[in-house]
Amino acid sequence: MAYDLAKVTANGNNLIAQILANKSSLSIDKIEISDTQLPSTTDISTMTSVPKVVQTVSANGFSKNSNTLIISTVVDNSSIRADYKAWVFGIWGSDSQNGQSQLIAVITSTNSPDTIPAFSGSTPVSYTYKFNIGFSNASKIQFNMIDDSFATNDTVVHTTGDETINGQKKFKTDPTDGAGNAYAKTVDVNQQLDKKVNIADMRKPANDVAGIEEVNAKQDKIGYTPADDSKVVHTADTSNWQKQKITNDDGTPFINLYGSGADLSKTLQQLSAGFHTIYANSSVTNNPLNGISSVKGFVDIQGTGFGEGTLIGADSNSQFFQYSVWVTNTGVTYTLLSDDSKVAHLSGANNFDTVPTVNNNPLLLASSLPSDLARTGQPQTFTAAQTFSIAPTIKDASKDKGDNQAATMADLKSVENSAWRQLDNKYIIPVSGYNLAPYTTILYKIDDSTHTLYLSGTIVLPSGNDNTVQVTIKLGSIVKSILTFSVGYIGRSAIDSERWNFHWASNSSTNLTFTAYNGVADITATTDGGSVAHVTYDELV
Template sequence: MATPNVGILTTAGKALIDKVNSGQAKISFSKIVFSSMDNSQLSDMQVKALTAIAPQEVVVSSPETTLDTNSGETRIRATGTNEKLADGVYVKTYGVFAKDDTGSEILYGVTVSPNPNYFPAYDGVTPQAVTYSYKTVIQETSNITMTNSNDVYASQEDLTEALQPYAKTVDVNQQLDKKVNIADMRKPASDVAGIEEVNTKQDKIGYTPADDSKVIHSTLTELVSTDMNTVKIAGFYLLRSGTNGIPNGDDHTIYQVIPFYSSNGVQLAYGTNNAISGMRSWNSYNRFTSWVQFANDSAVAHLSGANNFDTVPTVNNNPLLLASSLPSDLARTGSNQEFTGKNTFDTAPIDKTTGNPYITKDGVPSIPSDVARTSQPTNFTAGLQTSGFDVLGVKAFSDTDDYKTFAAAHPSVITIVTHNTSTN
């Protein structure tokens, strides 16, 4: 992460200084730009390698260049205003550009701000200004083009010097993140208080100006064609035709950004035309989570106790049938059932294996009482025939007396007696 609030000399700037100190070139500082470019995640080495700043929302040409004869430092200072801003902007990067005596322009130095100053859109009445100073050491000061400034803006450094020793000293290489309201500074000299008058009233100054970057603004900032992944400054926003907003959000969705230091934070979305609302977060690796949409409480089934619904759930406005409402004698096809009541069918059931219908009780012919059953002995008392002929029976007799007894009882039975002689 780049060192914050410190002017970092670029590689191209260092090369130009070396040429100036060796007498090979002269240097003039051509402009200072105020940009929303976010370089906070770059290392110092990566910042040094930068050759351009984009976008350049505020550009101050021919900044004031002065030499501090006591320290030998060259100060490049510019005051940028919001008078040309149609939309508000957070200034995250300050860039100093320089030219050599051939007119070739390079990015000389860069300052990265972790707590950006906010420039609102110009309201046509009261302009706002931010003064930025960059200090550098160049040995061959005779090869530096110095300028005189006609600016009428009072910078924080001017006030600091005027209020010494009561005001805090600002680091010589630190950007001045203070806003100065210049609405009353464009008056005739007779109406402007001098340094002496300020000194006489310095004991009555007992406030510390608020750091605008740490104040949550209640006004809405309109973002046009902006990637919400780059919006990490606290405040409220309207996103117009941007990217990475909440799905199904429209131009009337309000976004609230709550950063946690400069590395983590959350974004909240509130729908004003519909019920779309949700949140997501980001971490120090600049990774955003997916948007999570808040549930509509009126459309959520509420549970009470052990997963009990407060009301009966419905499908297409039709209530679901509760298990307690089912008949107690409801048949289950997966288990054996005993049908104790009367069960009727409009048509005879079909055997699923053969495809044949079952016959009803009324379709079964009556069975005579003397029907023979093949699974048990049967006495055919009326005789037994086959093809019109009597069937001969076979009976074995244990001895002669047994035969005589049978023959006497059945005189009409034709008997054929065989004799089986067994020899030992």
């Protein structure tokens, strides 16, 4: 079985660059296995997750050379209930300082993956894999070992047999011999050698040299003042000192970015919590003074992808610019701060070197206003027609405005609300086969304070011989529903055209139906108390 394609994702390259910049270490968090073959068009560098994961395992060994990380793992089938083809392995890693796990590399077979069989119920089957992943500067990466991971046979030092060990091996406790005696370390030997006196260095024989006890007995005669223990720094005192480096030893910013390949915003978003000093030259992507000036300053990162700070720069004319920096998970905002002495304030006097403008039009000074300019605080008489770009507002609430005073919108609205309006004849519909005379007119007036619609007018058919013809007035364009109605009308008698009879309209939904006798139906007030024809409604359309 061949796994012939191993690539690093863009997130993986960024993570390794961040780890090298922060001098932290790489944790291999997990390895996901998918039973789904990647399409041939898949761009692995853009992948951020593995599709259809069927099994997750841990890395159990790490090694590296100049440009390659070698990550090993063991896959067993003890938890597998159905055979599957291991098409894709996704390796997830994180910076040991912030722990945000990312998909850093993908290994896949293009045509011949291993088949992981289902567990038979007796002895599990195990598969051992080593993945060689190309990274620049791989030899500089430090690994953060996971406590519950285990190493493969070729990555450990054995307690028996002869072995050649490449590189430096560090132990948390000192190694001992079979009897439990610790081996001497080089530093221990050197410390002991520093205490010996070479015979060649002795200017007097040993019997003519004072011992430590004799020196201590004479120290009160030596001209020095012992240190006051309460006024000196002890090792224990430094346990809570801040130990994260903020600047380089020469005082320059600790983070330095150069060229368009570097991105200031992405760098800020990837910083660990703490105080950081930064420099970015003028060609760095997302430098707020890109192409004008380099910037430098600081940011205080208070959580993953969250913080604030300040950047400053200057152009070729030595004009300084200061930016407030706001960092979030979704982006970085750079806000240019103004010189307080050069901006207008909402309170107090503001003196301008030049006349202020609006859309390049200078404002008029109060002292230069024309004498015939209308003032709002006093009566004005216009001797010529005035044209306004927007309707003027009249605040006069008096009822009697006189013959020559302008009406307000409230005045016009009041007239509109109390006015009779003509119903469009398209809403007056006779039965099929008949038409309205063009001088048919139905008027209505709305009193929304009582939800009442008043009606008046005459329905006329073209011929006086059009007897007992039903005509419907549709009010659905005005009201949503009719609650009550009292609409009387008169028409010529069907028997004697010289006589007029009184009738009542009928109601269905929002419609009123009338019968035109000898071509006429005239809506009128009723004889009962002289009530005007009307309907009540729930609400207007």
